[in-house]
Amino acid sequence: MNSHATLLGGLVAALVLVDFQARAAAVPGAAEFASELLLKHGVLVGPSRRPQLDEINRRIREAERALRGLAAGPEREGLEARREGAVTELATLAESLPGVLRSRLEGSPPRLVPSLPDRLDLGADEGGLLIRLDAGPGEGRFVIQDLDQARPEHSGTIRIDAAAGGVTWALIGLHHLPVGPTTFPVEIWVGGERWVRTGLTVVAPALGELQVDLRDGDSGKATPTMVRITALATGRDRKPANVVDFGGQFDGNGSPLAQRRVNLPGRLGGLWWCVAGSFRMALPPGEYEVAARRGVEHIPVFETITVRSGALTSVACRPRRWVDMRRKGWFSGDDHVHGRILSDDDAQRLLAWVRAEDIHLANVVKMGDIYRTWFEQRGWGPKYRVAYEDYVLSPGQECPRTHDQLGHTLSMNTRGLIRDVDQYFLYDRVADEVHRQGGLFGYAHVNSDLFFVHRDMTLNVPRDKVDFGEVLQFNRLGTEVWYEFLNTGFRLTAAAGSDVPWGGSVGEVRMYAYLGAKRFSADAWFEAVRRGRTLVTSGPMLEFRIDDFLPGDEIQVKDREQSLRVRARAWGHAGRSLLRQLAVVRHGEVLREAQPAGSGSEASELSLDFEVPAGDGAWLAARAEAVDGTMAHTTPIYVVRPPLRFWKHDEAPALLDRRLRSLAEIEELVASARVRAESGAPDADQAWRQLARQGGPLLEQVAQVRRLYEELRETAEREAAMRTATAGAGTR
Amino acid sequence: MAGLVGLLTGAGGKASGHEVLATQIQHLGRIEAGATHLDLTFELVFHETASFAERRRMDRDRNGRITSEEGRRYLEELAPELERGLGLSVDGREVDLVTLHEPQVDLRGVEVVVPSPHVLTLRMFARTPPHFREGSRLQIRDGLWAAVPALHAVECRGSDGIRLEVENRVTWADGTGSRRRDGVRVSAEVPAAVGQGGGPNPGPSAGGTVFTLRWVPAPVGSRRELGPAPGLQP
Numbered sequence: 008m009n010s011h012a013t014l015l016g017g018l019v020a021a022l023v024l025v026d027f028q029a030r031a032a033a034v035p036g037a038a039e040f041a042s043e044l045l046l047k048h049g050v051l052v053g054p055s056r057r058p059q060l061d062e063i064n065r066r067i068r069e070a071e072r073a074l075r076g077l078a079a080g081p082e083r084e085g086l087e088a089r090r091e092g093a094v095t096e097l098a099t100l101a102e103s104l105p106g107v108l109r110s111r112l113e114g115s116p117p118r119l120v121p122s123l124p125d126r127l128d129l130g131a132d133e134g135g136l137l138i139r140l141d142a143g144p145g146e147g148r149f150v151i152q153d154l155d156q157a158r159p160e161h162s163g164t165i166r167i168d169a170a171a172g173g174v175t176w177a178l179i180g181l182h183h184l185p186v187g188p189t190t191f192p193v194e195i196w197v198g199g200e201r202w203v204r205t206g207l208t209v210v211a212p213a214l215g216e217l218q219v220d221l222r223d224g225d226s227g228k229a230t231p232t233m234v235r236i237t238a239l240a241t242g243r244d245r246k247p248a249n250v251v252d253f254g255g256q257f258d259g260n261g262s263p264l265a266q267r268r269v270n271l272p273g274r275l276g277g278l279w280w281c282v283a284g285s286f287r288m289a290l291p292p293g294e295y296e297v298a299a300r301r302g303v304e305h306i307p308v309f310e311t312i313t314v315r316s317g318a319l320t321s322v323a324c325r326p327r328r329w330v331d332m333r334r335k336g337w338f339s340g341d342d343h344v345h346g347r348i349l350s351d352d353d354a355q356r357l358l359a360w361v362r363a364e365d366i367h368l369a370n371v372v373k374m375g376d377i378y379r380t381w382f383e384q385r386g387w388g389p390k391y392r393v394a395y396e397d398y399v400l401s402p403g404q405e406c407p408r409t410h411d412q413l414g415h416t417l418s419m420n421t422r423g424l425i426r427d428v429d430q431y432f433l434y435d436r437v438a439d440e441v442h443r444q445g446g447l448f449g450y451a452h453v454n455s456d457l458f459f460v461h462r463d464m465t466l467n468v469p470r471d472k473v474d475f476g477e478v479l480q481f482n483r484l485g486t487e488v489w490y491e492f493l494n495t496g497f498r499l500t501a502a503a504g505s506d507v508p509w510g511g512s513v514g515e516v517r518m519y520a521y522l523g524a525k526r527f528s529a530d531a532w533f534e535a536v537r538r539g540r541t542l543v544t545s546g547p548m549l550e551f552r553i554d555d556f557l558p559g560d561e562i563q564v565k566d567r568e569q570s571l572r573v574r575a576r577a578w579g580h581a582g583r584s585l586l587r588q589l590a591v592v593r594h595g596e597v598l599r600e601a602q603p604a605g606s607g608s609e610a611s612e613l614s615l616d617f618e619v620p621a622g623d624g625a626w627l628a629a630r631a632e633a634v635d636g637t638m639a640h641t642t643p644i645y646v647v648r649p650p651l652r653f654w655k656h657d658e659a660p661a662l663l664d665r666r667l668r669s670l671a672e673i674e675e676l677v678a679s680a681r682v683r684a685e686s687g688a689p690d691a692d693q694a695w696r697q698l699a700r701q702g703g704p705l706l707e708q709v710a711q712v713r714r715l716y717e718e719l720r721e722t723a724e725r726e727a728a729m730r731t732a733t734a735g736a737g738t739r
Numbered sequence: 740m741a742g743l744v745g746l747l748t749g750a751g752g753k754a755s756g757h758e759v760l761a762t763q764i765q766h767l768g769r770i771e772a773g774a775t776h777l778d779l780t781f782e783l784v785f786h787e788t789a790s791f792a793e794r795r796r797m798d799r800d801r802n803g804r805i806t807s808e809e810g811r812r813y814l815e816e817l818a819p820e821l822e823r824g825l826g827l828s829v830d831g832r833e834v835d836l837v838t839l840h841e842p843q844v845d846l847r848g849v850e851v852v853v854p855s856p857h858v859l860t861l862r863m864f865a866r867t868p869p870h871f872r873e874g875s876r877l878q879i880r881d882g883l884w885a886a887v888p889a890l891h892a893v894e895c896r897g898s899d900g901i902r903l904e905v906e907n908r909v910t911w912a913d914g915t916g917s918r919r920r921d922g923v924r925v926s927a928e929v930p931a932a933v934g935q936g937g938g939p940n941p942g943p944s945a946g947g948t949v950f951t952l953r954w955v956p957a958p959v960g961s962r963r964e965l966g967p968a969p970g971l972q973p
Contacts, residue, residue, distance in 0.1 A: 064839070065864060068837050260787070261760070264856075268784060268856075276767075481890055483890070483892075636892075
């Protein structure tokens with residue numbers, strides 16, 4: 008018998024039957040039958056007939072759509088004729104398929120002639136049976152049934168509701184069959200009566216074995232790797248052996264599964280498993296794609312293999328680097344990883360994941376809000392870091408977090424959890440303590456301004472309490488809020504984090520910190536972030552220098568005509584992140600850009616090298632966009648001509664107005680909280696009760712910062728006289 | 740005043756966890772443009788809270804388990820709304836979007852009513868209109884669950900010499916119909932449409948996200964398909 012297989016694609020129609028010649032009713036049965044064949048039973052159809060079946064499916068559905076609500080008349084008749092023509096083609100195509108079980112309904116009482124075979128070799132542990140029942144003259148039907156042996160509600164009976172006349176085509180999907188014979192009762196029903204009851208034994212073949220050798224493609228060393236195994240005939244995902252199951256460490260939050268849906272484009276996205284290392288497992292025979300991936304610096308591997316019953320198939324998956332950022336002094340990190348660590352086992356599972364994704368520093372954060380905390384950690388500080396070679400888990404925190412008020416904060420490299428509910432809205436206290444402990448303080452979700460994070464940024468960025476902002480997450484680079492603060496003359500280092508388990512996988516977006524010639528260590532990495540020597544990316548790589556200065560550096564100039572040499576280079580992998588654009592931005596506006604030659608072209612590398620006068624100071628950064636939608640951005644280099652600020656002076660009034668509006672929002676929040684408190688109404692919401700209590704010191708901070716912004720307004724006026732027109736200070 | 744402030748700030752009930760993230764639906768669109776047809780696939784990843792609401796809708800007998808028959812009926816009921824929730828136009832002219840395959844739900848192995856993510860896949864197509872040519876603009880309107888916060892992303896692929904580029908590839912939507920490409924203010928309140936298991940297309944007033952794509956000239960000799968490409972040097 009032919010080998011059959013089907014796609015297990017989530018929930019499927021358990022039983023669908025439609026008379027394909029019924030005029031009044033639509034003919035979804037024929038279309039569904041066609042779709043079922045295309046999506047789940049490609050093996051039955053074969054590649055040569057697939058385009059024809061695809062076109063038949065489209066024609067049936069188009070006709071169905073056009074017939075909806077259409078009154079009787081020539082147009083309707085024409086459409087019905089087109090639909091019936093397509094349905095007839097579908098039946099003709101089905102007739103031509105190999106492996107069809109053909110039988111007739113004959114006699115009284117009715118019986119199948121010839122009877123169904125006693126035994127059928129399916130060729131896999133899932134597949135489709137195509138049964139043609141001829142009941143003589145009549146209209147016929149298409150019938151679909153799925154029987155999944157892993158689902159308890161499936162009775163295990165093959166039931167075909169056949170037409171009393173004509174040909175009934177039944178497509179029976181069988182899933183999760185055990186090895187060896189499985190006997191199914193078969194019932195043929197006509198008009199609500201059971202006409203025939205018989206049996207059919209389906210045999211699933213002996214398993215084969217797959218051995219996957221997972222190694223680093225450059226060093227040859229065994230390594231955890233992100234893996235996906237897909238049955239090519241069906242598209243079904245097969246869970247690899249040796250999976251690292253960290254799902255239990257998510258406290259039920261986000262996507263609490265070990266299988267991760269990665270927020271990356273194309274084949275890099277979709278579902279992946281973290282696998283601890285090489286593995287060997289049994290699999291039903293068939294063709295599979297084994298995919299292996301290790302973060303953005305590696306070339307993903309996609310291997311097609313065939314597993315045969317009783318035989319061992321071996322495949323080596325050794326993702327190689329297309330770029331080694333370590334050699335350039337840049338080490339990757341993810342500032343936003345959630346995961347409980349209460350034991351060495353917990354730590355090793357997360358460590359396997361960051362090694363698989365090639366993230367050198369993961370800031371594993373305990374999360375809290377004013378009510379509670381999540382993702383428990385054993386402790387903080389260097390003692391509780393967990394390392395394997397140059398991969399480190401370092402405990403941190405995402406707290407304070409207020410959702411309707413001030414936003415979410417992130418801290419790295421702290422020595423203890425800093426959380427005081429009685430001062431919860433005074434984020435500066437946490438920032439000060441983080442800094443006292445030698446850590447770094449910043450904001451999450453700046454890329455999307457989630458949770459009104461711009462409000463607390465307005466309070467604390469100008470007071471030099473903030474080191475970084477998360478500007479890349481979920482493969483989305485969001486610069487609006489970030490640029491606002493930079494343009495107001497405040498330094499803010501670019502950071503990126505996956506926010507797993509809400510994000511897809513550790514390091515799907517990442518930040519790099521420049522250590523130069525220093526040996527990697529967590530402390531060196533944190534120090535580089537503190538200095539602002541970072542870039543963020545979800546694909547392309549970037550280099551950016553002004554003279555010999557790097558991102559995060561400040562260049563002091565005395566003369567506005569002083570020439571600065573700006574060099575930027577972006578490069579991507581030819582199979583993944585071909586570049587659409589490299590830009591150097593000044594005050595957020597494109598100063599110079601490079602695009603591949605020719606409209607619509609793509610490049611694996613773009614570079615810019617030009618000179619620009621220092622002018623009155625500015626922040627400049629490089630950003631790159633790849634064709635696949637991945638992006639990269641550096642932290643700025645700050646050009647300062649004392650005593651001027653490096654801000655976007657001509658927009659300073661508007662920028663300051665925006666900040667003052669944010670302060671007004673905070674005042675409104677406090678007022679609202681106080682109205683609630685004074686109303687005497689029982690209010691179970693601790694956040695608002697606490698905000699009312701903490702409103703005093705919070706408003707004092709607002710007043711203090713408002714003065715600061717007002718002083719900046721005066722500064723802007725003073726500077727206006729010192730600055731000359733900048734119109735002529737463009738590039739040269 | 741307090742009421743106004745409450746509205747402005749989203750002051751409401753207790754919010755916990757990554758409320759907005761738990762509430763959101765990720766809309767992952769993919770368009771494949773060829774000489775004869777334009778295929779549109781949308782994967783909607785329902786995060787915890789959003790998934791919980793839909794799982795409750797699926798569980799008709801309220802026994803906490805979702806059978807394949809319940810899943811089928813859920814999709815059957817939803818299908819017309821799903822069809823209405825998506826639109827496609829070429830150079831400003833609407834084209835007929837037709838279901839290519841029935842919608843599918845993947846409960847990701849968790850077949851019970853709990854707040855655990857699931858994926859809904861929609862596959863539609865339209866005949867390539869004769870006026871679709873190099874330089875044309877395609878617009879995809881996604882009004883599915885428009886009252887629920889969403890992260891939208893779209894990918895594109897061309898064949899038969901067609902090369903597409905997306906102008907706004909990734910977009911946040913706040914679920915109120917008012918959105919900005921950057922810096923959308925998102926309230927942490929669970930939108931009513933989620934809590935009540937609201938339909939996928941609450942109407943034009945709820946807005947929708949529009950993606951714009953452009954048919955650009957194809958570079959000679961360029962590779963666009965992702966795959967192993969050994970040998971590239973940094």
